[in-house]
Amino acid sequence: MQTLTTQVAIIGAGPSGLLLGQLLANKGIDNIIIERVSGEYVLGRIRAGILEQGLVDLLAEAGVDERMKQQGHFHDGFEIAHYGKRFRIDLKTLTEGSAVMCYGQTEVTRDLMQARENIAATTYYESSDVQINDADSDTPSVSFTHNGEQFTLNCDYIAGCDGFHGVSRKSIPDENKTEFERLYPFGWLGLLSDTPPVANELIYCKTERGFALASMRSNTRSRYYLQVRLTDKVENWSDADFWDELKKRLPQDAAERLVTGPSLEKSIAPLRSFVCEPMQYGRLFLVGDAAHIVPPTGAKGLNLAASDVATLFRLLCQVYDGSDDAAVERYSQIALKRVWHAERFSWWMSNMLHEFKDEQVDSQTSQTFERFMNSELDFYLNNEAGQTVIATQYVGLPYEKV
Template sequence: MKTQVAIIGAGPSGLLLGQLLAKQGIDNIILERVTGDYVLGRIRAGILEQGFADLVREAGVAERMDAEGEVHDGFDIASEGKRVRIDLKGLTGGKTVVCYGQVEITQDLMLAREAAGLQTFYEANDVQPQDVKTDAPSLTFEYQGESYRLECDYIAGCDGFHGVSRQTIPEEVRTEYERVYPFGWLGLLSDTPPAHSELIYCKHERGFALASMRSETRSRYYLQVPLADKVEDWSDDAFWAELKKRLPQDIAENLVTGPSLEKSIAPLRSFVCEPMQYGRLFLVGDAAHIVPPTGAKGLNLAASDVATLYKIMTRVYQQNDPDCISQYSDIALRRVWNGERFSWWMSNMLHNFGQMETGDMDAATFKRFMDSELGYFLGSENGRRVIAEQYVGLPYEELTD
């Protein structure tokens, strides 16, 4: 088999890249380790930066997002019983975010790919990149009991943190940076109306909480919990009771509760792999970087990787400029590190680190610093503008000539 761009991974980043490339007449095939139903079963965040939403529109897959997605002009940060609104639209010259679940985006992209007749191999096993430092890379894999080789010009590794793509880069070539946080997020999904029309980030002495949503009838809530906790430790009643203690009182009093559709605990980490390119292999999304979800940057950083690689592949095939591929890692990493810093900063300000030492300072000093930091940024219009500009997403960087 032959194609121009081989994509490993049929999550939202791989599917979006495939759709954008196909729009430019660039042939691509996707290999995915699990079933399509399993991919759709992954519950993930759903705050889309304006740049990501525009990219979905460019891919021609925005009809349902624009019809059903909730455009948010701002969000609240609650601390010490007070709520401060971050006016995204007013502070950024009109930019907003769209609340639309990752599962919905993935489903839309799957259906569009199927309708266009683009080839995807689900349950492709033992996918292995070959000869990525040459002009003739390929992928070998097993599918339905038979062995295949997919010859290609370039490989996009969109296969997540545990995928094969990053491991293809030799250890002596790659540098990995990581910070593991001493707590996780317990998330609950329910068919209940959201607690508020916009997201509420809550800093509380009992721990961080987030009131989020998927639609006008489906809500998503999160609680900061110790890493030792297990989902089985938390009944629905216990979750709702603890959430009410951390939410602002007026919100808690009107909170509508109900049975959970899904509960899970996600550990928090910051992770970056450099470089994001090795020969003709490009790392995209979680294959190269993980962010704590506090800044709503995980899916959005994957989208910016896609935007950069899409521009590069378009120039390669339409302008016969293969040398431009060398720009990918530097451009992608500049935005990745910015998103990592913002997510780390938000996590530090809003979570309760308790008695744990943080960096080179004791817990009490760190708490004082972070309380002061949050108070300054919420109390200053320029400070709120900094949060707003980062939250809606910085502009995508263009390629150099």
């Protein structure tokens, strides 16, 4: 049994754990990261690619934005195609200068991994039997097994950045947490391909055949999504079937210029809204997907994790610089305010843009629900004030002050 000591133990080497670790290290706050899988596996995850300005600024503060500045693309707007009628949400005009950055989460993770390697910070990949001990005391610790050897990591604080299925949230006793969940009756079938994107900006499509999204990772790599039933399976969709259905859901001119090709990755992701309250237990803090999940419709998952990181980082700085020993006690209250705003926006976008016919108990209820949703979306899209609301939330609300 080996005993290690650090100031902040971070569970999870995804982008949130790596970003928190880099920010802390830059301030001289020692941290060790423990990760269940290999670094190669982490980089193999295909995830989002739209970054709010807050995350762009946070990456710059961490000193890991050089490649993003060279290869990323700022998007000043995006389109919503509502039953064939197209609306451009002009982010820059409607929000007085704000935009979003298109830069893949895989690339963000790669940059953060390289930065951590450059400063020789400690990360234990492929660790098993991870267990959080005495989180509600002044002497928390994390035990784990690495390369067949058992370790105990003593620390001041624990950041649970290990995702929805990780050990961190499960370590909080049931009587000390409340979980809120909304499951959606459909999933997203996603396809990644080395083909030029169909448009320079994202296109969200609501059609009678279901939702579709035309997204991108770069000028030569595209990411597309189709709404499918939860019972559907990836093997039921050949590449040809996917491209054929996508063309039917895209606006006609976009469909005509769509470049198709072999899929690099294809998968179906279920959609859910989830929040755990509070986001802390003693000296354990839940960060990102460990505390909350949003449907991807509003592009908030990674961005919401980043705002958690920013909040926890700044509060820990106040503790370690001696300005406020009790600062971390405010973490959950501060983080949850922004979390619920993003949850509501992502829920709203999902309701507006997807077909819910399979969810309703009878045809009359289904038709009524669809009328309500279409009327609301029509109202928002045909009014500048409504478009401003969409744009303001899409580019991201300001980080809460700590």
